[in-house]
Amino acid sequence: MxxxxxxxxxxxxxxxxxxxxxxxxxxxxxxxxxxxxxxxxESLATVAADVRVVEGDVADAALxxxxxxxxxxxxxxxxxxxxxxxxxxxxxxxxxxxIGTFTVLEAVxxxxxxxxxxxxxxxxxxxxxxxxxxxxxSTPYNPSSPYSATKAASDMLVRAWVRSYGVAATxxxxxxxxxxxxxxxxxxPRQITNxxxxxxxxxxxxGTNVRDWIHVEDHNRAVxxxxxxxxxxxxxxxxxxxxxxxxxxxxDVLRLMGRDEDDFDxxxxxxGHDARYAIDSTPLREELHWAPKxxxxxxxxxxxxxxxxxxxxxxxxxxxxxxxxxxxxxx
Numbered sequence: 001m002x003x004x005x006x007x008x009x010x011x012x013x014x015x016x017x018x019x020x021x022x023x024x025x026x027x028x029x030x031x032x033x034x035x036x037x038x039x040x041x042e043s044l045a046t047v048a049a050d051v052r053v054v055e056g057d058v059a060d061a062a063l064x065x066x067x068x069x070x071x072x073x074x075x076x077x078x079x080x081x082x083x084x085x086x087x088x089x090x091x092x093x094x095x096x097x098x099i100g101t102f103t104v105l106e107a108v109x110x111x112x113x114x115x116x117x118x119x120x121x122x123x124x125x126x127x128x129x130x131x132x133x134x135x136x137x138s139t140p141y142n143p144s145s146p147y148s149a150t151k152a153a154s155d156m157l158v159r160a161w162v163r164s165y166g167v168a169a170t171x172x173x174x175x176x177x178x179x180x181x182x183x184x185x186x187x188x189p190r191q192i193t194n195x196x197x198x199x200x201x202x203x204x205x206x207g208t209n210v211r212d213w214i215h216v217e218d219h220n221r222a223v224x225x226x227x228x229x230x231x232x233x234x235x236x237x238x239x240x241x242x243x244x245x246x247x248x249x250x251x252d253v254l255r256l257m258g259r260d261e262d263d264f265d266x267x268x269x270x271x272g273h274d275a276r277y278a279i280d281s282t283p284l285r286e287e288l289h290w291a292p293k294x295x296x297x298x299x300x301x302x303x304x305x306x307x308x309x310x311x312x313x314x315x316x317x318x319x320x321x322x323x324x325x326x327x328x329x330x331x
Contacts, residue, residue: 004068006076072113076118116172117171131276135277136280137237159233178214184319193315212241212242
């Protein structure tokens with residue numbers, strides 16, 4: 001398979017590329033990534049000899065058309081993803097997430113190439129904290145932020161191109177990922193690297209917001225299954241039944257790193273902060289026989305902490321700038 005991975009130098013995309021090199025020796029992998037702050041060649045350093053990395057914008061129609069024309073399938077990870085950044089400056093999210101997806105869709109339409117579009121559970125809005133309901137593929141979209149609104153728009157474009165033009169595409173909406181190569185602006189790596197650099201971790205509001213955590217390797221195994229065996233036009237929800245509130249996750253990080261569980265600062269909550277996410281992944285499990293392997297969250301979290309300890313050279317240069325931006329925002 002000649003595989004084009006957009007956003008393949010970012011967090012989830014880089015882990016997907018590593019897995020492809022490790023587990024799919026028949027795959028000829030090309031990565032398209034703008035190599036902005038959230039994507040780096042360093043994330044692909046150990047597989048650099050096995051993949052082709054093209055630096056470029058997913059909204060560059062000529063470049064995308066050329067690369068898609070050389071591929072058998074496209075896995076579309078490329079997106080701006082950080083909610084705080086979207087609240088501060090939404091325009092880049094429109095360009096990457098909406099125009100970028102449109103550009104990919106037009107290219108796969110012209111060349112008849114298989115597409116899998118990677119999206120988020122945030123398109124569904126949020127759930128009641130004390131409720132038992134979970135997101136399903138028929139849950140109405142109700143995005144809360146510029147980020148989730150642009151991802152919802154990109155999903156709708158994919159659905160329309162499947163119906164109107166017969167594009168061979170699938171969609172997956174996944175819950176919050178954790179694991180190696182995640183940028184230090186994100187919740188779990190921010191807290192880990194705060195401890196490693198002698199800072200106090202930070203918690204938005206009371207920390208009651210619930211997220212359905214999944215290890216990035218489990219997410220990417222599901223993406224492979226959908227790409228290879230998923231029903232064209234279907235949306236698959238990927239979740240590992242990992243609901244935890246942010247306060248509990250932060251206390252887990254502190255305890256695993258030998259710090260007092262109360263050794264953190266509360267900071268002002270994010271505007272429009274979604275209360276709870278929860279995924280019903282039954283169709284994925286029953287139809288494609290997927291199940292998460294990282295079922296013990298604390299074990300996965302401890303391994304993630306060890307990765308950041310062992311890979312300070314990967315994240316250290318980012319850290320001061322990230323914390324300076326948070327400080328400007330009072331968080």
